[in-house]
Amino acid sequence: MTPTHGLPGPYRATGSASFVDFLAALHPERLPVAGEPAMQGAGALAPHGTTIVALRTDGGVVMAGDRRATMGNIIAQNDIEKVFAADEFSVIGIAGTAGLAVELVRLFQVELEHYEKIEGLPLSLDGKANRLATMLRGNLGMAMQGLAVVPLFGGYDEARGIGRIFSYDVTGGRYEEHDFYAVGSGSSFARGSLKKLFRRGASTDEAIATALEALYDAADDDSATGGPDMARGIYPVVATVDASGVHLLDDDELAPRVRHMVDARMTSPDGGTS
Amino acid sequence: MSVPFYVSPEQIMRDKADFARKGIARGRSVVVMQYDGGIVFVAENPSRALHKISELYDRIGFAAVGKYNEFESLRVAGVRLADMRGYSYDRSDVTGRSLANAYAQTLGTIFTETAKPFEVEIVVAEVGMQADDDQLYRLMFDGSVADERGYVAMGGSAEPISAGLLEGWHEGLTLAEAVGLAVSLMGRHGDEKARELTATQLEVAVLDRSRPRRTFQRLSNGRLADLLAG
Numbered sequence: 213m214t215p216t217h218g219l220p221g222p223y224r225a226t227g228s229a230s231f232v233d234f235l236a237a238l239h240p241e242r243l244p245v246a247g248e249p250a251m252q253g254a255g256a257l258a259p260h261g262t263t264i265v266a267l268r269t270d271g272g273v274v275m276a277g278d279r280r281a282t283m284g285n286i287i288a289q290n291d292i293e294k295v296f297a298a299d300e301f302s303v304i305g306i307a308g309t310a311g312l313a314v315e316l317v318r319l320f321q322v323e324l325e326h327y328e329k330i331e332g333l334p335l336s337l338d339g340k341a342n343r344l345a346t347m348l349r350g351n352l353g354m355a356m357q358g359l360a361v362v363p364l365f366g367g368y369d370e371a372r373g374i375g376r377i378f379s380y381d382v383t384g385g386r387y388e389e390h391d392f393y394a395v396g397s398g399s400s401f402a403r404g405s406l407k408k409l410f411r412r413g414a415s416t417d418e419a420i421a422t423a424l425e426a427l428y429d430a431a432d433d434d435s436a437t438g439g440p441d442m443a444r445g446i447y448p449v450v451a452t453v454d455a456s457g458v459h460l461l462d463d464d465e466l467a468p469r470v471r472h473m474v475d476a477r478m479t480s481p482d483g484g485t486s
Numbered sequence: 487m488s489v490p491f492y493v494s495p496e497q498i499m500r501d502k503a504d505f506a507r508k509g510i511a512r513g514r515s516v517v518v519m520q521y522d523g524g525i526v527f528v529a530e531n532p533s534r535a536l537h538k539i540s541e542l543y544d545r546i547g548f549a550a551v552g553k554y555n556e557f558e559s560l561r562v563a564g565v566r567l568a569d570m571r572g573y574s575y576d577r578s579d580v581t582g583r584s585l586a587n588a589y590a591q592t593l594g595t596i597f598t599e600t601a602k603p604f605e606v607e608i609v610v611a612e613v614g615m616q617a618d619d620d621q622l623y624r625l626m627f628d629g630s631v632a633d634e635r636g637y638v639a640m641g642g643s644a645e646p647i648s649a650g651l652l653e654g655w656h657e658g659l660t661l662a663e664a665v666g667l668a669v670s671l672m673g674r675h676g677d678e679k680a681r682e683l684t685a686t687q688l689e690v691a692v693l694d695r696s697r698p699r700r701t702f703q704r705l706s707n708g709r710l711a712d713l714l715a716g
Contacts (some may be wrong), residue, residue, distance in 0.1 A: 218588050218591030218592040218595060219560070219563040219564070219567060219588050219589070219591075219592045223562075223563040223566045223567055224559050224560070224562070224563045224592070226559070231566075231569050231573070234566055234570075235570070235573070238570075239570075239574070242573070242574060318573070319573070322569055322572070322573050325569070325700075326565065326566075326569050329540070329541050329542070329565045329569075330562055330565055332535070332537060332540075
């Protein structure tokens with residue numbers, strides 16, 4: 213990038229409040245989803261992030277993701293973070309090609325903040341979910357080459373006073389989930405677990421416990437999903453969103469909850485009451 | 487064939503500067519100053535939607551006086567430049583200095599190359615990790631930049647307000663003291679008669695040093711009323 217002196221024409225032109233549109237017009241090569249088709253087989257060489265779960269609570273949303281990234285049969289990373297705050301009132305978790313996913317999250321965060329600064333107001337939750345769909349659609353070419361990213365988006369809808377969850381497919385299809393959802397390689401096992409444990413109107417604490425159980429069950433049956441690593445103190449990333457905003461739980465908050473669950477599994481390895 | 491009158495470059499520049507100065511002097515004032523927790527922006531602005539104060543980046547704020555459409559286009563350009571830089575490099579690579587430079591270049595070019603200069607004055611403020619690292623850049627309509635210490639006043643009654651700040655401002659003012667000082671000076675000098683400015687006539691925001699990441703925060707009417715009540 214050549215350093216810019218002053219503010220060239222495009223910067224001062226009237227235009228949309230979208231940073232993605234601005235970037236695509238001015239520096240398309242900087243988009244994480246640049247049009248150049250990736251080489252066949254790149255999917256096998258790039259690390260993949262795995263399971264993300266999200267569920268609604270009485271006042272918002274809880275989202276959690278395991279910490280493993282895999283490259284074929286190799287564990288590429290054992291402490292990757294796949295759940296992020298998208299802005300003050302929404303969270304995003306991404307499964308799929310890790311490099312692209314992290315870059316897509318970064319762009320999405322800038323997109324939301326940019327809109328808020330230009331317009332003086334944040335986007336509505338539906339607006340945010342739709343922007344994410346548009347950004348994914350731009351990645352369809354890459355997805356067909358094996359570099360798919362599949363996000364899960366959740367947030368607190370300030371206008372309606374509830375938490376909401378949105379799932380996506382690689383073509384940018386956007387679907388609202390009413391109770392819970394999971395994406396990634398271990399998602400079918402996680403969803404099975406959530407189906408049994410989820411309770412409408414659960415408190416945030418209960419929902420966090422449910423999310424941890426679901427990730428544990430996913431790790432139990434899916435080799436690409438990592439369980440909690442008690443020896444190294446690596447726990448799932450857990451984020452909560454409610455009227456007070458996004459909160460990412462720190463290790464001190466997580467350690468006792470994870471330990472409690474793992475202890476229970478010592479006597480009842482499949483969970484539930486034995 | 488008619489021969490155009492010769493007008494000296496000095497005369498042209500002087501006329502443009504007078505024009506811009508008159509435009510700016512018609513507007514209400516804005517005060518930007520350091521307080522013990524960061525930097526506070528105070529503007530007399532009854533509108534809730536058309537802002538004179540805005541966030542540019544994590545630790546950088548923007549305040550302007552003059553013609554709304556002109557400073558609004560500069561504000562948007564600044565947000566775009568900051569976000570472009572932060573996305574292309576890293577968030578820590580976006581600095582108040584680089585934004586102030588970009589504005590200076592742009593205002594300078596507009597002033598010399600177009601028939602009508604921008605009737606705006608801008609402050610770009612960056613809150614540092616410590617008070618000593620705070621930066622206040624004041625940009626004039628012709629692109630000249632001043633690196634200010636402590637406080638800046640601009641707009642219609644900039645001079646008497648600056649004189650008042652010279653007397654009343656000192657390091658370590660609390661937020662309530664800083665806002666109170668700005669509001670009393672603006673009330674005293676904004677009109678022919680002294681006025682009592684209330685929360686609804688003001689737009690106030692801070693760059694709060696202690697906040698993580700995005701430090702810019704607008705103060706709600708309620709919070710502002712509490713601060714003014716002291």
